[in-house]
Amino acid sequence: MASLLSRRQFTIEWSHCDPAGIVFNPRFFEFFDWGTWMLFEAALGVKPSDLASAFGIVGIPLVDAGARFLSPARFGDVVELTSQVSEFRRSSFDVEHRLLVRGAVAVEGRETRVWAVRDPADSSKIKSQPIPPDVAARFRVQ
Amino acid sequence: MASLLSRRQFTIEWSHCDPAGIVFNPRFFEFFDWGTWMLFEAALGVKPSDLASAFGIVGIPLVDAGARFLSPARFGDVVELTSQVSEFRRSSFDVEHRLLVRGAVAVEGRETRVWAVRDPADSSKIKSQPIPPDVAARFRVQ
Amino acid sequence: MASLLSRRQFTIEWSHCDPAGIVFNPRFFEFFDWGTWMLFEAALGVKPSDLASAFGIVGIPLVDAGARFLSPARFGDVVELTSQVSEFRRSSFDVEHRLLVRGAVAVEGRETRVWAVRDPADSSKIKSQPIPPDVAARFRVQ
Amino acid sequence: MASLLSRRQFTIEWSHCDPAGIVFNPRFFEFFDWGTWMLFEAALGVKPSDLASAFGIVGIPLVDAGARFLSPARFGDVVELTSQVSEFRRSSFDVEHRLLVRGAVAVEGRETRVWAVRDPADSSKIKSQPIPPDVAARFRVQ
Numbered sequence: 389m390a391s392l393l394s395r396r397q398f399t400i401e402w403s404h405c406d407p408a409g410i411v412f413n414p415r416f417f418e419f420f421d422w423g424t425w426m427l428f429e430a431a432l433g434v435k436p437s438d439l440a441s442a443f444g445i446v447g448i449p450l451v452d453a454g455a456r457f458l459s460p461a462r463f464g465d466v467v468e469l470t471s472q473v474s475e476f477r478r479s480s481f482d483v484e485h486r487l488l489v490r491g492a493v494a495v496e497g498r499e500t501r502v503w504a505v506r507d508p509a510d511s512s513k514i515k516s517q518p519i520p521p522d523v524a525a526r527f528r529v530q
Numbered sequence: 531m532a533s534l535l536s537r538r539q540f541t542i543e544w545s546h547c548d549p550a551g552i553v554f555n556p557r558f559f560e561f562f563d564w565g566t567w568m569l570f571e572a573a574l575g576v577k578p579s580d581l582a583s584a585f586g587i588v589g590i591p592l593v594d595a596g597a598r599f600l601s602p603a604r605f606g607d608v609v610e611l612t613s614q615v616s617e618f619r620r621s622s623f624d625v626e627h628r629l630l631v632r633g634a635v636a637v638e639g640r641e642t643r644v645w646a647v648r649d650p651a652d653s654s655k656i657k658s659q660p661i662p663p664d665v666a667a668r669f670r671v672q
Numbered sequence: 673m674a675s676l677l678s679r680r681q682f683t684i685e686w687s688h689c690d691p692a693g694i695v696f697n698p699r700f701f702e703f704f705d706w707g708t709w710m711l712f713e714a715a716l717g718v719k720p721s722d723l724a725s726a727f728g729i730v731g732i733p734l735v736d737a738g739a740r741f742l743s744p745a746r747f748g749d750v751v752e753l754t755s756q757v758s759e760f761r762r763s764s765f766d767v768e769h770r771l772l773v774r775g776a777v778a779v780e781g782r783e784t785r786v787w788a789v790r791d792p793a794d795s796s797k798i799k800s801q802p803i804p805p806d807v808a809a810r811f812r813v814q
Numbered sequence: 815m816a817s818l819l820s821r822r823q824f825t826i827e828w829s830h831c832d833p834a835g836i837v838f839n840p841r842f843f844e845f846f847d848w849g850t851w852m853l854f855e856a857a858l859g860v861k862p863s864d865l866a867s868a869f870g871i872v873g874i875p876l877v878d879a880g881a882r883f884l885s886p887a888r889f890g891d892v893v894e895l896t897s898q899v900s901e902f903r904r905s906s907f908d909v910e911h912r913l914l915v916r917g918a919v920a921v922e923g924r925e926t927r928v929w930a931v932r933d934p935a936d937s938s939k940i941k942s943q944p945i946p947p948d949v950a951a952r953f954r955v956q
Binding site for chain 3: 550554555556557559560563588589591592593594595596597598599600602
Protein backbone atom coordinates (compact mmCIF):
# COMPACT_ATOMS: atom_id res chain seq x y z
CA MET A 389 0.00 0.00 0.00
CA ALA A 390 1.31 3.39 -0.92
CA SER A 391 1.37 6.50 1.19
CA LEU A 392 -0.68 9.55 0.33
CA LEU A 393 1.36 12.19 -1.46
CA SER A 394 0.39 15.83 -1.62
CA ARG A 395 1.67 18.28 -4.21
CA ARG A 396 1.89 22.03 -4.26
CA GLN A 397 3.17 24.16 -7.09
CA PHE A 398 4.42 27.65 -6.45
CA THR A 399 6.85 30.20 -7.75
CA ILE A 400 10.08 31.14 -6.04
CA GLU A 401 9.67 34.73 -4.92
CA TRP A 402 12.22 37.52 -4.57
CA SER A 403 11.49 37.27 -0.83
CA HIS A 404 12.73 33.68 -0.71
CA CYS A 405 16.15 34.46 -2.17
CA ASP A 406 19.47 35.51 -0.71
CA PRO A 407 22.30 37.66 -2.08
CA ALA A 408 23.42 34.69 -4.21
CA GLY A 409 20.05 34.95 -5.97
CA ILE A 410 18.95 31.50 -4.81
CA VAL A 411 16.52 30.31 -2.16
CA PHE A 412 17.98 30.88 1.32
CA ASN A 413 18.11 27.47 3.00
CA PRO A 414 15.79 28.18 5.98
CA ARG A 415 13.03 28.96 3.47
CA PHE A 416 13.10 25.33 2.36
CA PHE A 417 12.29 24.29 5.92
CA GLU A 418 9.41 26.77 5.82
CA PHE A 419 8.26 25.10 2.58
CA PHE A 420 8.47 21.68 4.28
CA ASP A 421 6.25 23.01 7.05
CA TRP A 422 3.72 24.11 4.42
CA GLY A 423 3.92 20.64 2.91
CA THR A 424 3.22 18.83 6.15
CA TRP A 425 0.16 20.93 6.97
CA MET A 426 -1.12 20.47 3.41
CA LEU A 427 -0.59 16.71 3.59
CA PHE A 428 -2.43 16.46 6.92
CA GLU A 429 -5.32 18.46 5.54
CA ALA A 430 -5.49 16.17 2.49
CA ALA A 431 -5.36 13.01 4.59
CA LEU A 432 -7.55 13.98 7.51
CA GLY A 433 -9.95 16.41 5.90
CA VAL A 434 -9.55 19.03 8.58
CA LYS A 435 -8.14 22.49 8.15
CA PRO A 436 -4.66 22.86 9.62
CA SER A 437 -5.94 25.42 12.10
CA ASP A 438 -8.52 22.88 13.34
CA LEU A 439 -6.13 19.92 13.56
CA ALA A 440 -5.33 20.31 17.25
CA SER A 441 -8.91 20.68 18.42
CA ALA A 442 -10.22 17.95 16.09
CA PHE A 443 -7.84 15.36 17.52
CA GLY A 444 -7.36 16.59 21.09
CA ILE A 445 -3.68 17.28 20.59
CA VAL A 446 -1.55 20.39 21.00
CA GLY A 447 0.04 19.82 17.63
CA ILE A 448 2.63 17.83 15.73
CA PRO A 449 5.91 19.42 16.86
CA LEU A 450 9.16 18.79 15.05
CA VAL A 451 11.92 16.83 16.75
CA ASP A 452 14.29 16.36 13.82
CA ALA A 453 14.70 17.85 10.37
CA GLY A 454 17.18 17.68 7.56
CA ALA A 455 17.72 18.47 3.93
CA ARG A 456 20.07 17.79 1.05
CA PHE A 457 20.48 20.64 -1.38
CA LEU A 458 21.20 19.08 -4.78
CA SER A 459 20.75 22.10 -6.99
CA PRO A 460 19.65 25.68 -6.41
CA ALA A 461 16.14 27.07 -6.84
CA ARG A 462 16.16 30.59 -8.26
CA PHE A 463 13.89 33.64 -8.28
CA GLY A 464 11.10 32.97 -10.76
CA ASP A 465 11.47 29.18 -10.83
CA VAL A 466 8.15 27.35 -10.80
CA VAL A 467 8.66 24.52 -8.35
CA GLU A 468 6.69 21.55 -7.12
CA LEU A 469 6.78 20.39 -3.52
CA THR A 470 5.71 16.83 -2.78
CA SER A 471 5.18 15.62 0.78
CA GLN A 472 4.51 12.12 2.04
CA VAL A 473 4.66 10.28 5.35
CA SER A 474 7.35 7.63 4.96
CA GLU A 475 6.79 5.96 8.32
CA PHE A 476 4.40 6.06 11.22
CA ARG A 477 5.82 4.75 14.49
CA ARG A 478 4.05 4.50 17.85
CA SER A 479 3.91 8.23 18.57
CA SER A 480 6.18 9.78 15.96
CA PHE A 481 6.34 9.83 12.19
CA ASP A 482 8.58 10.89 9.32
CA VAL A 483 7.57 13.16 6.47
CA GLU A 484 9.59 13.19 3.26
CA HIS A 485 9.59 16.28 1.09
CA ARG A 486 10.93 16.77 -2.40
CA LEU A 487 11.24 20.08 -4.17
CA LEU A 488 11.37 19.72 -7.92
CA VAL A 489 12.68 22.39 -10.27
CA ARG A 490 11.99 21.75 -13.95
CA GLY A 491 11.09 18.17 -13.09
CA ALA A 492 14.34 17.36 -11.30
CA VAL A 493 14.69 16.98 -7.54
CA ALA A 494 16.54 20.06 -6.28
CA VAL A 495 16.04 19.52 -2.55
CA GLU A 496 15.24 16.45 -0.48
CA GLY A 497 13.90 17.13 2.98
CA ARG A 498 12.72 15.13 5.94
CA GLU A 499 10.97 15.94 9.16
CA THR A 500 10.33 13.80 12.22
CA ARG A 501 7.34 14.95 14.20
CA VAL A 502 5.47 13.70 17.23
CA TRP A 503 1.79 13.42 18.03
CA ALA A 504 1.74 15.61 21.11
CA VAL A 505 -0.68 16.30 23.92
CA ARG A 506 -0.45 18.56 26.93
CA ASP A 507 1.23 16.76 29.80
CA PRO A 508 -1.49 16.10 32.41
CA ALA A 509 1.16 16.26 35.14
CA ASP A 510 2.48 19.70 34.07
CA SER A 511 0.37 21.78 31.71
CA SER A 512 3.39 23.88 30.73
CA LYS A 513 4.84 20.78 29.06
CA ILE A 514 3.84 18.54 26.22
CA LYS A 515 4.36 14.82 25.76
CA SER A 516 4.02 12.38 22.90
CA GLN A 517 1.05 10.07 22.70
CA PRO A 518 0.28 7.03 20.49
CA ILE A 519 -0.96 8.02 17.06
CA PRO A 520 -4.55 6.76 16.68
CA PRO A 521 -4.62 3.85 14.16
CA ASP A 522 -7.39 5.49 12.19
CA VAL A 523 -5.26 8.61 11.77
CA ALA A 524 -2.37 6.64 10.30
CA ALA A 525 -4.80 4.64 8.16
CA ARG A 526 -5.99 7.73 6.39
CA PHE A 527 -2.51 8.30 4.95
CA ARG A 528 -2.64 4.96 3.12
CA VAL A 529 -3.66 4.82 -0.53
CA GLN A 530 -5.21 1.63 -1.87
CA MET B 531 -9.14 54.86 -17.54
CA ALA B 532 -8.66 52.32 -14.81
CA SER B 533 -5.42 50.84 -13.58
CA LEU B 534 -4.63 47.16 -14.00
CA LEU B 535 -5.32 45.21 -10.84
CA SER B 536 -3.78 41.83 -10.10
CA ARG B 537 -5.18 39.31 -7.64
CA ARG B 538 -3.62 36.44 -5.79
CA GLN B 539 -5.39 34.07 -3.45
CA PHE B 540 -3.44 32.14 -0.88
CA THR B 541 -3.77 30.61 2.55
CA ILE B 542 -2.23 32.03 5.69
CA GLU B 543 0.38 29.52 6.78
CA TRP B 544 1.59 28.58 10.25
CA SER B 545 4.91 30.09 9.13
CA HIS B 546 3.31 33.51 8.67
CA CYS B 547 1.96 33.73 12.21
CA ASP B 548 3.33 34.97 15.49
CA PRO B 549 2.69 33.90 19.10
CA ALA B 550 -0.63 35.78 18.99
CA GLY B 551 -1.69 33.34 16.24
CA ILE B 552 -2.01 36.10 13.65
CA VAL B 553 0.13 37.16 10.72
CA PHE B 554 3.31 38.85 11.93
CA ASN B 555 3.32 42.34 10.39
CA PRO B 556 6.56 42.09 8.35
CA ARG B 557 4.98 39.19 6.47
CA PHE B 558 2.40 41.59 5.04
CA PHE B 559 5.23 43.63 3.52
CA GLU B 560 6.55 40.38 2.06
CA PHE B 561 3.07 39.77 0.59
CA PHE B 562 3.08 43.30 -0.87
CA ASP B 563 6.40 42.50 -2.53
CA TRP B 564 4.82 39.38 -4.07
CA GLY B 565 1.95 41.55 -5.26
CA THR B 566 4.14 44.10 -6.99
CA TRP B 567 6.14 41.46 -8.89
CA MET B 568 2.90 39.73 -9.89
CA LEU B 569 1.39 42.99 -11.09
CA PHE B 570 4.45 43.85 -13.16
CA GLU B 571 4.41 40.42 -14.74
CA ALA B 572 0.72 40.82 -15.59
CA ALA B 573 1.23 44.29 -17.06
CA LEU B 574 4.51 43.86 -18.88
CA GLY B 575 4.39 40.19 -19.81
CA VAL B 576 7.89 39.47 -18.56
CA LYS B 577 8.84 37.17 -15.75
CA PRO B 578 9.91 39.04 -12.61
CA SER B 579 13.38 37.54 -12.87
CA ASP B 580 13.69 38.98 -16.41
CA LEU B 581 12.33 42.43 -15.58
CA ALA B 582 15.69 44.10 -15.05
CA SER B 583 17.31 42.77 -18.21
CA ALA B 584 14.20 43.33 -20.34
CA PHE B 585 14.09 47.03 -19.48
CA GLY B 586 17.75 47.83 -18.86
CA ILE B 587 17.19 48.67 -15.22
CA VAL B 588 18.63 47.32 -11.99
CA GLY B 589 15.20 46.98 -10.50
CA ILE B 590 12.34 48.83 -8.87
CA PRO B 591 13.65 49.49 -5.35
CA LEU B 592 11.38 50.60 -2.56
CA VAL B 593 11.74 54.09 -1.11
CA ASP B 594 8.64 54.20 1.08
CA ALA B 595 6.14 51.68 2.42
CA GLY B 596 3.27 51.65 4.84
CA ALA B 597 0.29 49.66 6.02
CA ARG B 598 -2.84 49.96 8.09
CA PHE B 599 -3.85 46.83 9.94
CA LEU B 600 -7.63 46.88 10.24
CA SER B 601 -8.26 43.34 11.36
CA PRO B 602 -6.05 40.31 11.88
CA ALA B 603 -5.41 37.50 9.41
CA ARG B 604 -5.16 34.12 11.10
CA PHE B 605 -3.59 30.72 10.41
CA GLY B 606 -5.77 28.95 7.86
CA ASP B 607 -7.51 32.06 6.53
CA VAL B 608 -7.89 32.08 2.76
CA VAL B 609 -6.99 35.60 1.74
CA GLU B 610 -6.93 37.63 -1.44
CA LEU B 611 -4.25 40.15 -2.22
CA THR B 612 -5.00 42.83 -4.80
CA SER B 613 -2.28 45.11 -6.15
CA GLN B 614 -2.59 48.13 -8.38
CA VAL B 615 -0.46 51.11 -9.38
CA SER B 616 -2.27 54.20 -8.10
CA GLU B 617 0.09 56.73 -9.65
CA PHE B 618 3.00 56.89 -12.02
CA ARG B 619 5.18 59.96 -11.63
CA ARG B 620 8.28 60.87 -13.65
CA SER B 621 10.56 58.19 -12.19
CA SER B 622 8.64 56.81 -9.25
CA PHE B 623 5.28 55.17 -8.73
CA ASP B 624 2.91 54.06 -5.98
CA VAL B 625 1.45 50.59 -5.62
CA GLU B 626 -1.63 50.03 -3.49
CA HIS B 627 -2.23 46.65 -1.94
CA ARG B 628 -5.30 45.30 -0.19
CA LEU B 629 -5.48 42.05 1.70
CA LEU B 630 -9.00 40.74 2.02
CA VAL B 631 -10.09 38.18 4.58
CA ARG B 632 -13.59 36.79 4.04
CA GLY B 633 -14.27 39.59 1.58
CA ALA B 634 -13.39 42.43 3.96
CA VAL B 635 -10.23 44.51 3.75
CA ALA B 636 -8.00 43.45 6.63
CA VAL B 637 -4.84 45.28 5.59
CA GLU B 638 -4.22 48.26 3.33
CA GLY B 639 -0.67 48.66 2.10
CA ARG B 640 1.23 51.01 -0.12
CA GLU B 641 4.66 51.04 -1.62
CA THR B 642 6.54 53.79 -3.42
CA ARG B 643 9.17 52.46 -5.78
CA VAL B 644 11.55 53.97 -8.29
CA TRP B 645 12.57 52.95 -11.78
CA ALA B 646 16.28 52.55 -11.17
CA VAL B 647 19.37 52.19 -13.29
CA ARG B 648 23.01 51.83 -12.39
CA ASP B 649 24.61 55.24 -11.94
CA PRO B 650 26.97 55.72 -14.91
CA ALA B 651 29.16 57.94 -12.73
CA ASP B 652 29.55 55.34 -9.95
CA SER B 653 28.60 51.74 -10.68
CA SER B 654 28.25 50.97 -6.96
CA LYS B 655 25.27 53.31 -6.86
CA ILE B 656 21.86 53.39 -8.47
CA LYS B 657 19.78 56.35 -9.60
CA SER B 658 16.22 56.87 -10.69
CA GLN B 659 15.37 57.33 -14.35
CA PRO B 660 12.19 58.40 -16.15
CA ILE B 661 9.70 55.58 -16.51
CA PRO B 662 9.23 54.86 -20.24
CA PRO B 663 5.74 56.02 -21.31
CA ASP B 664 4.99 52.65 -22.89
CA VAL B 665 5.72 50.94 -19.57
CA ALA B 666 3.21 53.12 -17.72
CA ALA B 667 0.72 52.69 -20.57
CA ARG B 668 0.61 48.95 -20.10
CA PHE B 669 -0.82 49.39 -16.61
CA ARG B 670 -3.89 51.16 -18.02
CA VAL B 671 -7.07 49.22 -18.64
CA GLN B 672 -9.50 50.49 -21.30
CA MET C 673 10.80 66.44 28.97
CA ALA C 674 12.41 64.03 26.56
CA SER C 675 11.23 60.56 25.67
CA LEU C 676 13.27 57.50 26.56
CA LEU C 677 15.32 56.26 23.63
CA SER C 678 16.66 52.73 23.38
CA ARG C 679 19.55 51.69 21.17
CA ARG C 680 20.61 48.38 19.75
CA GLN C 681 23.63 47.70 17.62
CA PHE C 682 23.77 44.69 15.39
CA THR C 683 25.26 43.47 12.15
CA ILE C 684 23.33 42.98 8.95
CA GLU C 685 23.34 39.26 8.28
CA TRP C 686 23.33 37.32 5.02
CA SER C 687 19.87 36.15 6.11
CA HIS C 688 18.54 39.72 6.09
CA CYS C 689 19.51 40.41 2.49
CA ASP C 690 17.82 39.92 -0.85
CA PRO C 691 19.19 39.20 -4.32
CA ALA C 692 20.20 42.87 -4.60
CA GLY C 693 22.54 42.27 -1.65
CA ILE C 694 20.68 44.72 0.57
CA VAL C 695 18.28 44.27 3.46
CA PHE C 696 14.90 43.04 2.21
CA ASN C 697 12.34 45.63 3.34
CA PRO C 698 10.14 43.39 5.55
CA ARG C 699 13.21 42.73 7.69
CA PHE C 700 13.24 46.40 8.70
CA PHE C 701 9.75 45.97 10.11
CA GLU C 702 11.06 42.96 12.00
CA PHE C 703 13.85 45.17 13.35
CA PHE C 704 11.27 47.79 14.39
CA ASP C 705 9.43 45.07 16.30
CA TRP C 706 12.67 44.21 18.11
CA GLY C 707 13.08 47.90 18.88
CA THR C 708 9.65 48.31 20.41
CA TRP C 709 10.03 45.30 22.69
CA MET C 710 13.49 46.51 23.73
CA LEU C 711 12.17 49.98 24.46
CA PHE C 712 9.31 48.65 26.57
CA GLU C 713 11.69 46.48 28.55
CA ALA C 714 13.96 49.49 29.15
CA ALA C 715 11.06 51.71 30.24
CA LEU C 716 8.98 49.28 32.24
CA GLY C 717 11.63 46.93 33.59
CA VAL C 718 9.75 43.80 32.61
CA LYS C 719 10.88 41.19 30.13
CA PRO C 720 8.93 41.36 26.85
CA SER C 721 7.55 37.88 27.46
CA ASP C 722 6.15 39.08 30.82
CA LEU C 723 4.68 42.36 29.52
CA ALA C 724 1.17 41.05 28.96
CA SER C 725 0.81 39.35 32.32
CA ALA C 726 2.50 42.20 34.24
CA PHE C 727 -0.01 44.74 32.94
CA GLY C 728 -3.12 42.62 32.42
CA ILE C 729 -3.13 43.17 28.67
CA VAL C 730 -3.04 40.81 25.71
CA GLY C 731 -0.32 42.85 24.08
CA ILE C 732 0.46 45.98 22.11
CA PRO C 733 -0.77 45.10 18.62
CA LEU C 734 0.17 47.15 15.61
CA VAL C 735 -2.47 49.14 13.77
CA ASP C 736 -0.28 51.17 11.44
CA ALA C 737 3.33 51.04 10.27
CA GLY C 738 5.47 52.77 7.74
CA ALA C 739 9.03 53.37 6.67
CA ARG C 740 11.13 55.57 4.44
CA PHE C 741 14.14 53.88 2.90
CA LEU C 742 16.78 56.58 2.42
CA SER C 743 19.79 54.44 1.69
CA PRO C 744 20.42 50.69 1.64
CA ALA C 745 21.86 48.60 4.47
CA ARG C 746 24.16 45.87 3.20
CA PHE C 747 25.43 42.50 4.36
CA GLY C 748 28.09 43.12 7.00
CA ASP C 749 27.05 46.67 7.85
CA VAL C 750 27.12 47.40 11.56
CA VAL C 751 23.94 49.30 12.21
CA GLU C 752 22.30 51.06 15.13
CA LEU C 753 18.58 50.98 15.73
CA THR C 754 17.07 53.67 17.94
CA SER C 755 13.48 53.47 19.14
CA GLN C 756 11.44 56.06 20.98
CA VAL C 757 7.77 56.72 21.74
CA SER C 758 6.91 59.99 20.00
CA GLU C 759 3.38 60.26 21.37
CA PHE C 760 1.10 58.58 23.85
CA ARG C 761 -2.59 59.10 23.21
CA ARG C 762 -5.50 57.76 25.25
CA SER C 763 -5.13 54.11 24.22
CA SER C 764 -2.65 54.18 21.37
CA PHE C 765 0.90 55.39 20.88
CA ASP C 766 3.48 55.96 18.18
CA VAL C 767 6.99 54.55 18.15
CA GLU C 768 9.66 56.11 15.97
CA HIS C 769 12.56 54.01 14.79
CA ARG C 770 15.76 55.04 13.07
CA LEU C 771 18.30 52.71 11.56
CA LEU C 772 21.70 54.26 11.23
CA VAL C 773 24.42 52.96 8.95
CA ARG C 774 27.84 54.55 9.47
CA GLY C 775 26.20 57.25 11.55
CA ALA C 776 23.69 58.33 8.89
CA VAL C 777 19.99 57.56 9.01
CA ALA C 778 19.30 54.89 6.39
CA VAL C 779 15.74 54.03 7.35
CA GLU C 780 13.08 55.94 9.27
CA GLY C 781 10.24 53.84 10.62
CA ARG C 782 7.11 54.37 12.64
CA GLU C 783 4.61 52.13 14.30
CA THR C 784 1.25 52.91 15.86
CA ARG C 785 0.24 50.39 18.48
CA VAL C 786 -2.62 50.03 20.91
CA TRP C 787 -2.77 49.01 24.55
CA ALA C 788 -5.07 46.01 24.15
CA VAL C 789 -7.08 43.82 26.46
CA ARG C 790 -9.32 40.87 25.81
CA ASP C 791 -12.85 42.03 25.04
CA PRO C 792 -14.99 41.04 28.05
CA ALA C 793 -18.01 40.75 25.73
CA ASP C 794 -16.28 38.36 23.29
CA SER C 795 -13.09 36.64 24.40
CA SER C 796 -12.11 35.89 20.80
CA LYS C 797 -11.67 39.62 20.26
CA ILE C 798 -9.45 42.30 21.67
CA LYS C 799 -10.15 45.96 22.34
CA SER C 800 -8.07 48.98 23.18
CA GLN C 801 -7.98 50.33 26.70
CA PRO C 802 -6.60 53.56 28.20
CA ILE C 803 -2.86 53.42 28.76
CA PRO C 804 -2.22 53.70 32.52
CA PRO C 805 -0.64 57.10 33.27
CA ASP C 806 2.19 55.49 35.21
CA VAL C 807 3.07 53.39 32.16
CA ALA C 808 3.36 56.47 29.94
CA ALA C 809 5.27 58.29 32.71
CA ARG C 810 8.02 55.73 32.68
CA PHE C 811 8.90 56.63 29.08
CA ARG C 812 9.73 60.20 30.11
CA VAL C 813 13.29 61.20 30.80
CA GLN C 814 13.95 64.11 33.18
CA MET D 815 44.26 19.85 18.52
CA ALA D 816 40.89 21.38 19.12
CA SER D 817 38.74 23.24 16.64
CA LEU D 818 37.95 26.92 17.03
CA LEU D 819 34.55 27.49 18.58
CA SER D 820 32.64 30.75 18.26
CA ARG D 821 29.89 31.86 20.60
CA ARG D 822 27.05 34.29 20.21
CA GLN D 823 24.50 35.21 22.82
CA PHE D 824 21.17 36.66 21.83
CA THR D 825 17.59 36.85 22.94
CA ILE D 826 14.73 35.00 21.31
CA GLU D 827 12.54 37.64 19.74
CA TRP D 828 8.78 37.73 19.18
CA SER D 829 9.65 37.63 15.48
CA HIS D 830 11.33 34.23 15.85
CA CYS D 831 8.30 32.53 17.37
CA ASP D 832 5.31 30.72 15.96
CA PRO D 833 1.73 30.36 17.21
CA ALA D 834 2.95 27.78 19.73
CA GLY D 835 5.05 30.56 21.28
CA ILE D 836 8.32 28.81 20.48
CA VAL D 837 10.99 29.39 17.86
CA PHE D 838 9.74 28.35 14.42
CA ASN D 839 12.17 25.69 13.17
CA PRO D 840 13.44 27.47 10.02
CA ARG D 841 14.70 30.26 12.27
CA PHE D 842 17.17 27.83 13.81
CA PHE D 843 18.66 27.26 10.35
CA GLU D 844 18.90 31.03 10.03
CA PHE D 845 20.74 31.10 13.37
CA PHE D 846 23.10 28.37 12.11
CA ASP D 847 23.84 30.54 9.09
CA TRP D 848 24.71 33.41 11.44
CA GLY D 849 26.96 31.02 13.36
CA THR D 850 28.90 29.90 10.33
CA TRP D 851 29.59 33.43 9.13
CA MET D 852 30.65 34.43 12.65
CA LEU D 853 32.96 31.44 12.93
CA PHE D 854 34.59 32.18 9.59
CA GLU D 855 35.14 35.77 10.58
CA ALA D 856 36.71 34.66 13.87
CA ALA D 857 38.97 32.13 12.16
CA LEU D 858 39.99 34.02 9.04
CA GLY D 859 39.87 37.61 10.25
CA VAL D 860 37.85 38.85 7.30
CA LYS D 861 34.38 40.27 7.39
CA PRO D 862 31.73 37.88 6.04
CA SER D 863 30.95 40.28 3.23
CA ASP D 864 34.64 40.19 2.17
CA LEU D 865 35.06 36.42 2.43
CA ALA D 866 34.42 35.70 -1.24
CA SER D 867 36.73 38.36 -2.61
CA ALA D 868 39.47 37.67 -0.05
CA PHE D 869 39.70 34.01 -1.04
CA GLY D 870 38.69 34.11 -4.70
CA ILE D 871 35.58 32.04 -4.12
CA VAL D 872 31.89 32.63 -4.79
CA GLY D 873 31.01 31.49 -1.32
CA ILE D 874 30.51 28.50 0.93
CA PRO D 875 27.13 27.13 -0.22
CA LEU D 876 25.22 24.60 1.81
CA VAL D 877 24.76 21.07 0.47
CA ASP D 878 23.28 19.42 3.55
CA ALA D 879 21.77 20.57 6.83
CA GLY D 880 19.99 19.03 9.75
CA ALA D 881 18.89 19.61 13.29
CA ARG D 882 17.59 17.82 16.36
CA PHE D 883 15.14 19.79 18.44
CA LEU D 884 15.57 18.59 22.03
CA SER D 885 13.62 21.27 23.85
CA PRO D 886 11.89 24.46 22.78
CA ALA D 887 13.34 27.97 22.89
CA ARG D 888 10.75 30.56 23.87
CA PHE D 889 10.17 34.29 23.42
CA GLY D 890 12.49 36.10 25.80
CA ASP D 891 14.91 33.22 26.35
CA VAL D 892 18.53 34.31 26.37
CA VAL D 893 20.31 31.70 24.31
CA GLU D 894 23.87 30.90 23.33
CA LEU D 895 24.82 29.60 19.91
CA THR D 896 28.13 27.80 19.55
CA SER D 897 29.55 26.92 16.14
CA GLN D 898 32.56 24.81 15.27
CA VAL D 899 33.94 23.03 12.22
CA SER D 900 33.91 19.32 13.04
CA GLU D 901 35.66 18.17 9.89
CA PHE D 902 37.42 19.60 6.88
CA ARG D 903 37.50 17.32 3.86
CA ARG D 904 39.12 18.02 0.47
CA SER D 905 36.56 20.59 -0.69
CA SER D 906 33.74 20.37 1.83
CA PHE D 907 33.41 20.73 5.57
CA ASP D 908 30.94 20.20 8.40
CA VAL D 909 29.91 22.83 10.91
CA GLU D 910 28.32 21.80 14.19
CA HIS D 911 26.01 24.20 15.96
CA ARG D 912 24.54 24.01 19.44
CA LEU D 913 21.88 26.29 20.82
CA LEU D 914 21.86 26.41 24.58
CA VAL D 915 18.92 27.60 26.65
CA ARG D 916 19.67 28.07 30.35
CA GLY D 917 22.90 26.13 29.90
CA ALA D 918 21.29 23.04 28.37
CA VAL D 919 21.49 22.09 24.70
CA ALA D 920 18.07 22.75 23.18
CA VAL D 921 19.00 22.29 19.51
CA GLU D 922 21.84 20.49 17.78
CA GLY D 923 22.46 21.51 14.19
CA ARG D 924 24.89 20.60 11.45
CA GLU D 925 25.68 22.02 8.09
CA THR D 926 27.80 20.64 5.27
CA ARG D 927 29.18 23.33 3.01
CA VAL D 928 31.54 23.43 0.07
CA TRP D 929 34.36 25.77 -0.86
CA ALA D 930 33.00 26.97 -4.18
CA VAL D 931 34.34 28.85 -7.16
CA ARG D 932 32.75 29.92 -10.39
CA ASP D 933 33.00 27.13 -12.96
CA PRO D 934 35.51 28.30 -15.60
CA ALA D 935 33.66 26.21 -18.21
CA ASP D 936 30.24 27.78 -17.48
CA SER D 937 30.12 31.00 -15.50
CA SER D 938 26.46 30.44 -14.60
CA LYS D 939 27.54 27.45 -12.52
CA ILE D 940 29.70 26.93 -9.49
CA LYS D 941 31.95 24.02 -8.57
CA SER D 942 33.75 22.90 -5.48
CA GLN D 943 37.48 23.44 -5.12
CA PRO D 944 40.05 22.15 -2.63
CA ILE D 945 40.06 24.11 0.60
CA PRO D 946 43.47 25.82 0.95
CA PRO D 947 45.43 24.14 3.77
CA ASP D 948 46.13 27.47 5.41
CA VAL D 949 42.39 28.17 5.58
CA ALA D 950 41.69 24.91 7.41
CA ALA D 951 44.72 25.51 9.65
CA ARG D 952 43.26 28.73 11.00
CA PHE D 953 40.34 26.81 12.50
CA ARG D 954 42.72 24.82 14.72
CA VAL D 955 43.35 25.88 18.28
CA GLN D 956 46.65 24.89 19.90
